Every structure is written in structure tokens, then in C-alpha cells.
Amino acid sequence: MNIQNMEVIILILLLGGGSFYMYTIFQHEEEFVPEPQVALEEEERIDLYTCQGVDTSDPEWKDKTILLDPGHMLFDGDEGFSNASNGFSESTMVREIAQSLSFSGSNFLGTRSLEKEEVASTNDRVQRILAQNPALIISFHVGEGENTLNAFVSSTSENIQESRKLACNIINAIIQNDELHNGNIEIEGRNVISLNPKFYNENDPEFILRTKKPAVLLEMGSINIARNENFLTSKLELGEAIYKGIGDYYE
Ligand SMILES: [Zn+2]
Numbered sequence: 001m002n003i004q005n006m007e008v009i010i011l012i013l014l015l016g017g018g019s020f021y022m023y024t025i026f027q028h029e030e031e032f033v034p035e036p037q038v039a040l041e042e043e044e045r046i047d048l049y050t051c052q053g054v055d056t057s058d059p060e061w062k063d064k065t066i067l068l069d070p071g072h073m074l075f076d077g078d079e080g081f082s083n084a085s086n087g088f089s090e091s092t093m094v095r096e097i098a099q100s101l102s103f104s105g106s107n108f109l110g111t112r113s114l115e116k117e118e119v120a121s122t123n124d125r126v127q128r129i130l131a132q133n134p135a136l137i138i139s140f141h142v143g144e145g146e147n148t149l150n151a152f153v154s155s156t157s158e159n160i161q162e163s164r165k166l167a168c169n170i171i172n173a174i175i176q177n178d179e180l181h182n183g184n185i186e187i188e189g190r191n192v193i194s195l196n197p198k199f200y201n202e203n204d205p206e207f208i209l210r211t212k213k214p215a216v217l218l219e220m221g222s223i224n225i226a227r228n229e230n231f232l233t234s235k236l237e238l239g240e241a242i243y244k245g246i247g248d249y250y251e
Contacts, residue, residue: 051168051248054161061250062105065132069111069139070095071205073119081144081223086230088223092117093232094140097220100239109134111208122202129211136166136246137215139208142223142232148189149174152217154209155194162214167192170218170245177241184231187221 058064072080072091080090095114102108111128112120120128129137143150151167153160171190174180181187200206209215221232232238 051165051172053165056162056165056249058250061135061246062107064107064135066105066108066246067111067129067132067134067137068098068101068108068114069125069137069208070098070114071139071141073112073117074121074203076119078119081142083223086225086227088142088227088230090142090223093142093223096235097232097238097242098140100235101242102239104239104243111137122207125208129213134213137208137211137213138166138170138242138246139205139215139217141205141217141219142221143219144223146188147185147222147225147231148191148219149187149221150190150219151192152206152209152219153192153194154197154211154215156196156198157209157212157215159212159214160194163216164192164194166214166246166249167216167218169248170216170242173241173245173248174220174238177237177244179237180231180234180241183229184234185225185229187231 070091071094072078073095078091080094082089095110095112095117098110099114102110102114109132111125112118149171151171153163153167157163171192175187175190195206195209197206197209200209205217209217220238221230225232227233
């Protein structure tokens with residue numbers, strides 16, 4: 001074999017090796033193509049034990065106002081979902097859950113009365129938020145479908161990391177509370193969903209997420225589950241679980 005042939009063979013080997021190398025790199029990179037980002041709406045199943053994100057630790061949090069927003073009663077007759085067979089009315093259920101949570105500390109206040117069904121318009125609530133300048137806002141709703149925990153946060157808020165972490169801590173605390181599972185239908189799923197509240201109008205529940213504060217809208221369980229199997233009727237335990245979630249957020 002002469003020198004020229006050797007050169008040709010080496011060249012072929014180099015070209016072949018090079019393209020194989022490029023091919024493996026290409027293959028390798030393919031595995032790491034990130035999930036496409038949806039700008040306005042995304043949904044993810046939350047991992048139970050990892051609420052990562054920003055540092056929100058605050059040993060003084062019990063001195064700071066936390067506004068509880070029981071959904072509905074924006075106008076007369078606005079009771080949200082209802083179920084005649086078990087006698088549930090969403091507006092009453094969420095108010096009683098918020099009231100139960102408020103027993104944990106004097107820093108918990110409502111955007112409407114926590115004692116009785118009393119109309120408070122969206123404007124009333126916005127005024128209360130502005131006057132109270134709360135550290136957090138938590139809005140409560142009940143679903144009508146599957147027995148899930150859905151937490152909605154604003155995708156446009158500068159506090160989206162805080163809101164997501166709060167949602168994660170509260171959901172975890174509810175799922176980890178054994179009393180809530182005792183004899184009740186199991187919670188089937190949990191999601192943190194970000195949405196743009198600018199696409200919602202004044203009488204939509206999501207409107208409240210226009211706030212600049214860290215805020216979560218919790219849609220819990222289902223109005224259509226019987227009274228004796230529905231974790232939403234364990235109001236004291238649910239209040240305690242949500243309180244624990246808030247404490248974890250500030251830890
Ligand atoms: Zn609702």
C-alpha cells in the first residue's frame with residue numbers, strides 16, 4: 001500500500017468517525033429537547049414532596065394579614081355549584097372552610113363575612129385587599145367533577161414563584177392529612193395550573209388573581225360526592241391542613 005492510498009483511507013476513516021460523532025451528539029441532544037412552553041396556560045401534576053422555588057421563610061408570618069376569599073356571593077343568589085341530593089351549596093361550604101381556617105389565628109381575615117352568607121361584590125373584595133395589604137390571598141372554590149385538588153395561580157404575577165410554592169405546600173398538607181382520607185373518597189389528582197387572569201372578567205372567580213400579592217385559587221373536591229364520603233365536610237381537619245401548608249410555606 002502506498003502513501004497516497006494510506007492518506008485516502010485515513011481521510012475516509014476521519015470523515016466516517018466525524019459523522020458518527022456528530023450523529024451521536026445529535027442523538028444525545030435529542031433526548032434533552034425541553035417540553036414546549038405554552039405561554040398562557042400550562043398544567044402539571046405536582047410532585048408531593050418537593051415544593052421548590054424562592055425562599056419564603058418568615059418567622060413573623062403570624063403577625064401578617066392573610067386574606068381568605070370564600071368564592072361566590074358576589075351578588076344575590078350567587079351560590080356557585082349546588083347539589084340538591086346532599087344539600088351542598090358551594091358558597092356556604094367554602095365560607096365554612098375559610099372560617100375553620102380563620103380559627104387558627106387572628107391574622108386570618110375574610111374578603112366577605114366568614115360568619116354568614118353576605119354579598120360582597122368583586123369591587124368590595126378588591127377594596128378590602130387594597131385596605132388590608134395582605135401578605136397572601138387564598139381563594140376557595142369547590143369543583144363539580146372529579147375529586148381533585150386544583151390550584152390556580154397567575155402566570156403574569158411577579159410573585160408566580162411564591163404563589164406556586166404556596167399552592168404546592170397547601171396541596172401537600174391536604175394530601176398528607178390522614179383524617180381527611182378517613183372513610184372519605186380518595187383524592188384522585190392534584191394540579192397547579194397557571195392562567196392569565198386578564199382574560200377573565202369581574203364576575204369570574206379567576207379575576208381575584210389579578211392581585212400583585214402571592215395568591216392561590218383553590219378548587220377542592222367535588223360538590224357531587226355524598227356527605228359521608230366527602231372530605232370537604234371535615235372542615236376542622238381541612239382548616240388545620242391548609243394552616244399547616246401555609247406554615248410550611250413560611251418555614
Ligand atoms: Zn366556585
